[in-house]
Structures are given as structure tokens and as C-alpha cells.
Amino acid sequence: MNGNVEVVVVGGGYGGVMAANRLARREGVSVTLVNPRPEFVERIRLHQLVAGSDDAVEGFDTVLGGNVRLVVDAATRIDAGERRVALAGGGTVSYDYLVYAVGSGAADPGVPGAAEFAHVVSDLERAERLRSALGAAPATAPVTVVGAGPTGIETAAELAEAGRKVTLVCGDVLGPYLHPRSRGPVARRLAELGVTVIEGRGARVTEVTREAVQLEDGRVLPSVVTIWTAGFRVPELAVRSGLRTDTAGRLLTDATLTSVDDERIVAAGDAAAMTDRPFRMSCQAAVQLGAGAAATILRRIAGKTPAPVRLMFAGQCLSLGRNGGLTQFSNLDDKVNALHISGRLVAHIKEYACRFPLNQLASGARKASSRKSTDRPETPQPGHRTTPPNTRRAA
Structure with a gap:
């Protein structure tokens, strides 16, 4: 491709920022990142924000290249035919290539009363509202966490360590993603913190x-x-844009992360789904997918055939308060094995794992x-708001 290449990255999470920085290193490539917030959110620390041990944000000036607009x-709609993204503010931004990295959020619980009375930890604004709700509640007020995935376990442990009376409702089993041998250390640590764990038959929330x-058992x-x-x-952006998705609404891609509908659209992060090899929604996957998406676009710009993206995993770190944790090891294909370590040392390993990305x-x-490049993006059309990087740092 001759001349300057315009790449638009939709979404400023781990995958989107990784892709934007990789692309912006190439001469002749101008990168625009579209994100609804003026700051980077560390989603893996939102449970800490809720408990008050971190604010879970970082200025984009720290994580995003200065030559990225x-x-x-x-983004409200992608017009693949015109290669243009419509924005909620009324403007549009054009692209030669687009990185689809819109991330994920909390699912509709589908349980009576949950949408009205339950809080979620999946995004910054609602995590902040949850923190305010906890601040307004008496210290002895009962708190219930529903869901025994990493977010549920980490949130329950964080709040219990802060002195809250917490019940964790798991459904069938505590940590269904864990190897059976890893559940014991997690259960013991939660018990030490005073968390009441409810699992097994009848332990599903009905209202x-x-x-x-x-619960289901009355x-x-x-x-x-x-x-x-x-x-x-x-998000429903791909569906609204007429792009093919899986049943969960994730953009369908081939092994190079390219949309099955349009080779100018490449995906990264939770909102992407390879047709032949699904992967776990996680920060670990997102940073690898962001790098892979950038590599696919750069190879196409160079007139080369993109290579399949290969993800490699070694395990998953789980924080159990600020003074405990568990590292669950896995095979390279992300299938967990029996090897694990737990205890106070793992809390430091988990903190390193959070800082590493x-x-x-x-x-x-x-x-x-x-x-050093003189290739700069054109001035945004009316309706855009280009904001200087936010310099607020995590506490």
C-alpha cells in the first residue's frame, strides 16, 4: 500500500492499547484510538477499587504512544463499505484498517431483581457506584457476592479482608475453572478471611x-x-454493523484475527472469537491478541500474508486479599493442571502479574x-473530542 495508512483502534483496553502502540511504531502508519473514557482502566484491579486499595486507572500518557491520537x-456503528466509524458525538472517523477491541462487560443476570438491586464490578463507573454503596452501608452489613469465577472470588476476598461480612454464592462449585486440587487452598483462605462459601445443590440465585x-433451595x-x-x-457494535458474530456477539475471525467478512477489520481482546479456536476472556489473552492484530495489519500493509496468531498461557494468578493468593498453572493451551502454589508469597506474584501488562x-x-514521523492524522471531523492524556495515576 502506498502513502500514509490510517488505522483506527476501537477500544482502549489492554488489547486495543497494545495494538495501537505496535502499529504506531511503523513509519507511514497513523493511528487513532477511539475510547469512551479519557483514561486507561485496569480492569484486573476493579475489585481493589471497590475495596478502596486502588483507583484502577492510569493516564493514557503512560500507556499510549504520544503519536497516537x-x-x-x-463508536456506534462501523460502515465497512465506506471504511468509516460513526461516533456517539455525531462525528465519524475514517480508516484503511480497523482494530476491533471493544472489550466486554457484565452480562444480563436474567434473575428477577438482579438488574435493579445488584451491583457489578465489570466497568469503572459501576465499580465506583458499588464502592459508594458499600461506603454508605454499615460496616457490619451483610454483603453477598454472586459468582465464583476469578472476579467473584477476588472481590469476596478483598472485601472480607477489609472487614466486611461476606457470603460467596458459587452455584455448583467454587472456582469451576480451577483444577480440583487448587480449590482446597482457595476455600481455606476464604475461610480464614471469614467468607461464607455456599456451593452445591440448590446454591443458585433465583431472586x-x-x-x-x-436461593434455589429456598x-x-x-x-x-x-x-x-x-x-x-x-458490546453489540459488531451486530449493529452487520458483521458476523458468534452466539455471544463476539466478532468472528479467522486464525489471523481477521473478520470473516472484511480483511480490513482485525479483532483483539474479549470481543473477538476465532472460528476454530475459542479462547478465554482475560487480560492474558488480550495483550497477546493486541500484538497479534497489529502483526496481521502490518503484514498486510507490507503486502505479505498474515500468519496465524498463537496464544500461549502458563497459568492464572488469583488474589485472595492483599496478603494471600493462588497461582494455578496450565498447559500452553490454557488447560489447567494440578500444579499450583498458594500463600502470602503468591500475593506478591499476583501483584507482579497485575503490573506486568x-x-x-x-x-x-x-x-x-x-x-520520528511527520505522518500525522488529519484533524477530526466535527463531533469528535480529542483529549490530552489524563495523568491521574493509581494509588
Whole structure:
């Protein structure tokens, strides 16, 4: 491709920022990142925000290359034929290639009362509202966390360590993604923190009220603050844009992360689904997919055939409060095995695991910023709001 290449990245999470920085390092490539917030959200720390041990945000000036244009707005539709993205603010932004990295959020619980009375931890604004709700509740008020995935377990442990009276409703089993041998250390640590764990037959929520949670077996749990962490969904942008998706609404791609509908659209992160090899929604996957999406686009720009993207996993770290944790090891294909370690040391390992992707992004930002190029994006059309990087840092 001759001349300057315009790439638009939709979504400023781990995958989108990784892709933007990789692309911005290439001469002749101008990158615009569209994101609804003027700051980067560390989603893997939102449970800490709820408990008050971190604010879970970082300035884009730290993680995003200075030669990447940040447009603070929400994408409402992708016009693949015209290669243009419509924005909620009324403007549009054009592209030669697009990285689809819109991430994920909380799923509709589908349980009476849950949407009205339960809080979620999946995004910054609602996590902040949850923190306010906890702050307004008495310290002895019962708190119920629904869902025994990583978010549920980490949130329950964080709040219990902060002195809250917490019940964790698991459904069938605590940590269904864990190897059976790993569940014991997690259960023991939760018990040490005072978390009441409810699992097994009848341990499914059938209704949420303002002050209680009702289970399938008839039990009613007092709950002044209920937190719903079961299930995730992706934004409907791909569906609204007429692009093919899986049943969960994730953009369908081939092994190079290219949309099955349009080779100019490449996906990264939770909102993407390879047709032949699904992967777990996670920060671990997102940073690898962001790099893979950038590699696919750069190879196409160079007139080369993109290579299949291969994800490699070593395990998953689980925080159990600030002073405990578990590392669950896995095979390279992300299938967990019996090997695990737990205890206070793992809390430090988990903290390193949280800092590592942020350090990766910051390193990528420095490399992108060091590129000396006169190729700059055109002035945004009316309706855009290009915002200087936010410098607020995590506490």
C-alpha cells in the first residue's frame, strides 16, 4: 500500500492499547484510538477499587504512544463499505484498517431483581457506584457476592479482608475453572478471611431483593449490598454493523484475527472469537491478541500474508486479599493442571502479574513515541473530542 495508512483502534483496553502502540511504531502508519473514557482502566484491579486499595486507572500518557491520537467518544456503528466509524458525538472517523477491541462487560443476570438491586464490578463507573454503596452501608452489613469465577472470588476476598461480612454464592462449585486440587487452598483462605462459601445443590440465585438474596433451595440470605459477578457480555457494535458474530456477539475471525467478512477489520481482546479456536476472556489473552492484530495489519500493509496468531498461557494468578493468593498453572493451551502454589508469597506474584501488562503497555508507548514521523492524522471531523492524556495515576 502506498502513502500514509490510517488505522483506527476501537477500544482502549489492554488489547486495543497494545495494538495501537505496535502499529504506531511503523513509519507511514497513523493511528487513532477511539475510547469512551479519557483514561486507561485496569480492569484486573476493579475489585481493589471497590475495596478502596486502588483507583484502577492510569493516564493514557503512560500507556499510549504520544503519536497516537486519542478520541474520547463511543463508536456506534462501523460502515465497512465506506471504511468509516460513526461516533456517539455525531462525528465519524475514517480508516484503511480497523482494530476491533471493544472489550466486554457484565452480562444480563436474567434473575428477577438482579438488574435493579445488584451491583457489578465489570466497568469503572459501576465499580465506583458499588464502592459508594458499600461506603454508605454499615460496616457490619451483610454483603453477598454472586459468582465464583476469578472476579467473584477476588472481590469476596478483598472485601472480607477489609472487614466486611461476606457470603460467596458459587452455584455448583467454587472456582469451576480451577483444577480440583487448587480449590482446597482457595476455600481455606476464604475461610480464614471469614467468607461464607455456599456451593452445591440448590446454591443458585433465583431472586434478588433490596435486602436479600433467595436461593434455589429456598434459603434466603440477608444482603444489604449484593454484587453480581456471574457472566460477561460483549458490546453489540459488531451486530449493529452487520458483521458476523458468534452466539455471544463476539466478532468472528479467522486464525489471523481477521473478520470473516472484511480483511480490513482485525479483532483483539474479549470481543473477538476465532472460528476454530475459542479462547478465554482475560487480560492474558488480550495483550497477546493486541500484538497479534497489529502483526496481521502490518503484514498486510507490507503486502505479505498474515500468519496465524498463537496464544500461549502458563497459568492464572488469583488474589485472595492483599496478603494471600493462588497461582494455578496450565498447559500452553490454557488447560489447567494440578500444579499450583498458594500463600502470602503468591500475593506478591499476583501483584507482579497485575503490573506486568501495564509495564508492557508503558514500554510499547515509549517505543511508539520514539518514532520520528511527520505522518500525522488529519484533524477530526466535527463531533469528535480529542483529549490530552489524563495523568491521574493509581494509588
